[in-house]
Amino acid sequence: ERETPMLRLAVGRRLLCAPRLRRALCVGQRELEAGLAxxxxxxxxxxxxxxxxxxxxxxxxxxxxxxxxxxxxxxEDSRGEPWVEPDAGAAFRCYTRAAD
Incomplete structure (x- = not known):
């Protein structure tokens, strides 16, 4: 996989993937937008x-x-259970990565 430097521009809830941004970030943004939809x-x-x-x-x-x-x-799902097993440690790690 070729990595090209790119720029990242946040516009509202969208990320504009410019030629200087790693492809993974563009893929991540597409997945985020699909998840939000x-x-x-x-x-x-x-x-x-x-x-x-x-x-x-x-x-x-x-x-x-x-x-x-x-x-x-x-x-919760239709059975009244959380969608994923609650895990405070995993949540903390996710929030930490989000803040970095």
């Missing part, structure tokens, strides 16, 4: 999967939303 549609489980991919791609926002999931703050 799924969350808006009420499809929380698939949204969390996308937030995890965004976090892996280096998205601070993806890490933030993944932290919310680990904190149980993205609601």
């Amino acid at each position: 799924l969350l808006d549609e009420g499809r929380t489980g698939p949204a969390i999967d996308r937030f995890a991919l965004a976090a892996q791609g280096g998205s601070p926002e993806g890490n933030f939303f993944l932290g919310l999931a680990y904190d149980g703050l993205l609601g």
